Amino acid sequence: MSQRRRVNVKITSETLPERQVRLQIEVDDDRHAEAMEQAYRKLAPRVSIKGFRPGKAPRPLIEKTIGRHRLLDEAMDIIIPIAYSQALEQQSIKPIASPEVELVSHEPLVFTATVPLEPVIDLGDYTGTLRVAKEPVSIAEDAVEQELDEMRHRQGTIEPVERPAQEGDVIRGSLQAETDDDGQVFSGQELEYRLTEEYLVSMPGLLEALVGKSKGDEVEAKGMAPEDFPDERLRGKEIRYKASIAEVKEEKLAPLDDTLAQQHDHGDEIKTLAALRGHLQEELQKGAEAAEQRRFESAAIDALTDMATVEYPAVMLEAEISHILEDQAGLDPRDPQAQALYLARLGKTEQEVRDSIHDEAEQRLKRSLVMSRFAEAENISVDESEVEQELDTLAGQAGTSHDVIRRLFDNDQGRTHLRQTLLTRKTFGRLSEIAGGEPAKKAATKPAAKKAPAKQRRSGPRAAEKEAPAAEAKSE
Template sequence: MYTLKITTEPLGNRQLLLTIQVDEERTQQAMRQVARRIAKEVRIPGFRKGKAPYDRIVQRYGEDTLRKEAADMLVQDVYREALEEEGIESYAAGVLDEVILNPLTFEFIVPLHPTVDLGDYRSFRLTYPRVEPRREEIRLALERMRQENAVLEPVERPAALHDVAVIDLVGRTDKGEVFFKDDNVHVLLDARNSYLAPGFAEAIVGMEVGEERTLVLTLPDDFPREDLRGEEAEFTVTLVELYERILPDLDDDLARTVGNFDSLAELRQHVEQQLRQAARERADREYTEQVLEAIIRRARIEYPPVMLEQELDEVVKEIEQAVKREERLSLDDYLRIRGRTMEELREELKPQAEVRLKRALVLSEVIRLEGLEVSEEEIGAHIEKIGALWKGQADEVRSSLNSDKGRQAVRSHLLAQKAVQRLVAIAKGDMEEAGSSKQEAEK
């Protein structure tokens, strides 16, 4: 029985340097197997195929050549044996970092499974914010309803702010290229409305119906055409129609107009309830995010680099699918048009992938420590819920989600949800109260 001389050295980041020296007798045996194969495949002068002696093969091809091929023959078996002998549980396949031919020695970088230490996460508390809509929010919501129900009255006077102007418009670059042309465009003359370019609305103020005016304005930095951003442009504007916006009074009539309300007081109460609900949902999202960020920040998380690369692959794949769906382009074409490389994209997305990976690892540890489970009934109910959202494609979606892979994805999703809910309950102190109630019941 041949023995392996094995040494290990932790490298940090959940990686291990595994050095394996192969017994010389085993190496020589492998080299002789290589020589026999060569003798059968290659005609050696003075010998029939398969009859050339070992020494003649070594003389013709060199010992290093035989050692290299013997190394290729042994490497996988030797690596597997070393893992078993040392009891090493690798996260993924090790990377062969170096080969020394004499004595035959392999050096592998072995990625290990991640570790997550959440510390005393059950002692973490975070005060939930008080949620009440402010009077100003209610006032602004009612004012928006007035604005949305304004009546447009045609007027014969110079245009003023807050009017609605109907214009014919042609936009040209400083070289005379027409980059925009449209007729009967409705524009609200509001100083905050930077239609096409900042200052556009104010520049129309004072025009009369039938008048033509030329405007020179600077296009904004977020203009759709990248080559025109920050450039000066000339706009030829003809005022076709002009309307004054007549706002309704804030009264019972407005309440009846905007919905099934008998009075302004009833409408105000409805608005307040909606704002409170929206504020609560927003507070829930923000609170949940704060809890997760705090738990992740307090945790000690280590993972091998290959794990981050795998998560990065998933993020890039999602970007690729989005580009194909929204831009009708391959990711390679999309990047080429924007003068970027895949390496630059991956580097840009790396922080996002790292956040996702840490979150997934923390939630997996919460699931393990809290003993969270998902029943087959819960999985089935979730699949039905998702399928119902797709209406015409419901059967196709249900079929996909009911596959082994689909059900596993649903299980993982629901477990992650439960882990988040458990952390939120802990942060609020609800788990402590639940524990106290249980203890009282047991007494």
């Protein structure tokens, strides 16, 4: 008797909010009886009854020995998947995840299945109303000099001095910190740390205590952690320090001359300080333009998402929250202990962490669904010739490593990655055109609401994953 034989079922359907439907399914008595017989034949060989060989004891005796509920449970495991699958077929339902199943009664066998459905996205009339203003791009007057100053710091030296410490100096020595409630909260030997507010932001009061001290000094000091202190344990508490100064060092900046220019990454091409200034000006301008493009794209995605109507089942949001949690914590899904250790470090429950990232996950999910639907509405696609051209471009840019790049991407997985990169780039490009008020490249038709495909991780244009990258950015 086949377990996959069709089942006569009675089905009632109830539409629920958030793209769900509840099916109540009743299995006919004859098919339930067959499932009970199958359950008996499966369980009987496992039951040892005196006077009978394994599997030969009559069913009433088996039921009396193990309890009728065991047979009923086994029969449910046999018949419910078949009945559920048949109900989906009869109702023309395509679920995106497993249902929540609840038993209503054993006899007759009645159960409910709450089924998550595909999301539905209506973009609205975006072609005529989606507009985002572009902002002028400029760099600060002193931006180039700041870059030069950073280079001088990187190329400079740190040298010992025989004088009291000044702000900006480097101290070498030991350092301990403690509080009344927590005991020792920091301890280190042979440390090197810079006397600046930025470097010592996590040690309030220490900078002021060390400025003016000299080699060989033993320093004891106190500081009060503010209420918005990064380390929640120390907020509002007094921190006591003990520092031993083994050495005071002074930073010597590299000279601001042509030699500095020749130490730049493009030193073979840049020979003078004037040429370096021009190069930095150009790079900073490009960076500012790229940042503005990212802001513009992100604003366009937000505007499109705001005007869209998006409906999805809760299971999709829960999956997105799990993805963010894994990413933030660097969790390995295959390690069952990884999440527990991460939560222990945070001192929070899983639900507390999930609640804290709920809004971010909701926005990411909506943006991703909207951008996938937008790509469909605009008929954006990528053909193999475009993938091949992108591969040629990457290999050409790699110079002597072009063979390595080809081996990396010239396979199914690599080409899928390139195809997704190109789809993302083209989708962002088209959205930028519309948001910037450029003429439509295709006949403007209002896209009807459409069921979106079930969202897989990292699928579709990746707008919802993070802040929108520039159109030329590679997909992750």
